Amino acid sequence: MESILPLDASTEAAVRRLYTRENPRGPSRELWRHAYGCRAWLNIQRDTATHAVLAVDLLDPPA
């Protein structure tokens, strides 16, 4: 997923991902966490214009 910055990223890649990332209007892949519940990590595809949730992937096992 574009938003995850690997530990071995270069400075240029890090700056790009943190500060100059594209913000498309439409479907976007995002990382969510069920913080007040089971604390599972979820891979969610969401439409940034309509908030419609297009797909949900539970990253297994939760931790």
Place this chain on the structure above:
Amino acid sequence: MSGRRLPKGGLLDRSRPIGFRVDGRAFQGFEGDTLASALLAKGVRLFGRSFKYHRPRGVLAAGVEEPNALFGVGVAGRFEPNTRATDVFVYEGLQAISQNRWPSLKLDLGAVNRWFSPFIPAGFYYKTFFGGPKLWRVYERFIRRAAGLGRPPRQADADAYEQRAAFCQVLVVGAGPAGLAAAHAAARAGARVILVEQDARLGGSLLTDRAKISGRCALEWAEEVAALVVAGGGRVLTRTTAAGYWDHDLLTLAERLCEPGQTPAGPAPAQRLWRVRASRVVLATGAIERPLLFAGNDTPGVMLSSAVRTYVQRFAVLAGQEVAIATCTEDAYLTALAVLDAGAKLAVVLDSRPAVDSELVRRVSARAPVLFGASVIKAEAGRRGVTGIEAVVAGARRRFDCDLIAVSGGFTPVAHLHMQAGGGLRFEEALGAFVPTTPRQAQKSAGAAAGCSGLARCLEDGWTAGAAAALRAGADGDPGRPPRPEPEPELEASIAGSSYGTAEGVDLKTSFVDLQNDVTAADVDLAWREGYRSVEHLKRYTTLGMATDQGKTSNLVGLARLVASEGLSMAQAPLTTFRPPYTPTTLGLLGGDAVGEHAAPVRLGPLHEAHRHNKALWQPSGYWTRPRAFPRPGESLPEAALREARAVRTLAGLTDISTLAKFEIAGPDAANFLECVCATPIARLAQGRGRYTFMLREDGFVVDDGTVWRIDEQRYLLTSSTGGADRMDTHLSYVRRMLAPDLKLSVANVQEHWAAMALAGPGARAILSGCLDAEPPRHMTVIAGVIAKIAVRVLAASYSGERAFEIYAPAHEILPVWRTLSEATQAAGGALYGLEALELLRIEKGHVEVGAEIDGRRTPADLGLSRMLNPRGGYLGAACLARPALQAQGRQALVGLEAKGPIPEGAMLITHPGAAPQGHVSSAGLRLTGQGGVALGLLAGGLARQGERLLAVSPTRGLKVEVTVALPHFHDPEGARYRD
């Protein structure tokens, strides 16, 4: 001449008279009356004073769209300001006061504002109130008094509020004909339905215009529908407003269990907030009538035509005895018949349309004059309100006596919820208004809300929507057939028509568009002339539509005028954004039971009772509650803190550190993992040893700090700040799952498993020896041992700057350990200490703290920690640390500050008065063995400026202290007091 109660009729229980008071005066109404109808029945004409000009105002409407008749209802902790008199049903003992007037409604000194009206049009405050800060303080006092409508209560809210969640297949908003038909169809089809209605009764327009549906009285039919819904496992909620339509078909409903100001029965809540997740939603929210624009259209006695009719038919109140009707719709002719049948004199019907012939028109013309092509110029006003009406008819000026003007400027479908759900609108020429089109979520508008006219059409439209919704929601039973009304031409009167213009020569300064915010047609034109030509600018410059009624009767009128000035058509005009709530909602409802002590979860440490017993002063620390100090009788907090800190410096002290974040990390890759999370080397740590560490965010800034201990060959204990514990938990999980998923290890959050205390001071070692069964550990070493028969872990680390030991035990076994060490410490002359003393100690020592120095804007170099960075890199944040901006010279860096006396924490650091700040004081303390103030701060250029004299200023506290830049440690910089 004024209003009176009709001897018969209305949906009231005349056997139940109800006594209430308004402005101290006693009145009587009946069960079923609103405050407005009960007052109108007694001939009251004056209901309020307008916001800016303090013009006398009467009731305009019969529903929640009422802009004028605002009262403060209730007393003390149940007082609700800005309550619409049309939206509160009278109850025994109701007390109401009028608003925005002084000393009284009748004699309001605020009325002098009308003499200043040329100087205070819309937006005048953008062009006035100039002159520096001192003059502003003068203006502010007057502005604060003049601003706002009602007064808020001063007492705490006496009511309880409940919140509930519900689910259904079909949610029907509105129980008028369309909503009832929709609920009927859906329930018949087997769907679970929730039907909500903001009125106290089901029926909507059926409460005004009586009809027979499917062979029986419409209101009986309504009750049958309700029973059907309930039998199908659904709910019928009255006095419930659908306040907002949110994402994924979640709607919030605000249910009133009692009227404003009324004491709820028993322990019941006063209101209930429902969060309903529906599969499909039918919005049968009706349409709101628009007023007409003419001079004096805000005079008491000018009312919406449908409201006049509702008062007659539902409340048996004739609001005036000599009525004039000004209309552009056919619907107003129903009002004409209603007032005639009630015994009023109908002076004239002024219809702005070219001549129309229909059954209804003929019926009315047979009993009263009907003039077509008429444009109203003004309402004439006397002492008690309307006295006459003047219009232009076929080019000639005509004047009529009257004491009530019923206006109908057309109907606007209520599309609020549809728009909140992200729907589209289409301009309907015939209605002169916007109707809902493409929905974005599961909503469907029906009935008048979709622009339908006439009872038959609304019933059919509602039924279709309900049946379709049930099917989409998975209920595939037979919805039956649409309910049929008994045919009557009256019931098919059209709501089509619009009349936005003003006649020639009308005084625009008294033609009101927004009655609640006193915005006139002249103001709308003024905004346009000054260049505020988008609807967003019009709204904010004139405040049109920004009052508590949110422009329900005014938005479209203002928009039409703007659009005409622009030479566009309404079809091309955008509207401003619709936002929840639909009608004003009390904050208490949104708070529910999360108020007072329950506003946030309360987390108590395992030693809470022991601290309470020792009379601790408490400090909230995130969700935790920790002891701030243990003052002796007669001691102030600063005195206690100083005594406790000095005890640690000179002898010994014991403090509770149980709430610290703690994690156990175990496995072959434990050290590797820690070197991803922490920016310092970890792998070289020998077994049984520990070290200070800190963690970065991805952007290179320090986010937290703590310690790490190698308990065993492949097992580590990581501690970090209390406040950042939840964040660190997520952080570790993120690194574990996303960045280093192939490492073999497990992470356990043991924050609440282990309780802990710190024993610090020159005498700490001796005290611990006497309690522990083993030799106390050397600095930065961890051992296992036993105290009071409990197995403990002892870490030797110093936060205070003295030799110190942290004693860890399982939380459920901590009490005997605490008692033993506490007794031993105090027997040796030491003291218990709290967070305040801990602050003084660590500041003097020069330890940075999360929140103060570690504020999310500092790199390791800024805090003097760069020599501790792991030279191998590879830790989170390493990539961005290399950014040129984070390596630049002149960044704000950690310094120490000294002064003769106390230094104000948070003060700005400047070179001379008037200079721009170059840093700030992040933590301020005192010399514990000596005199003077010491502090840590962040200063541009850092320690390169050592020795420089600066000023620490706090203008809000009026403080200015001379400080000298020093090294950021004031006590034992070498650590000789605890190093071995």
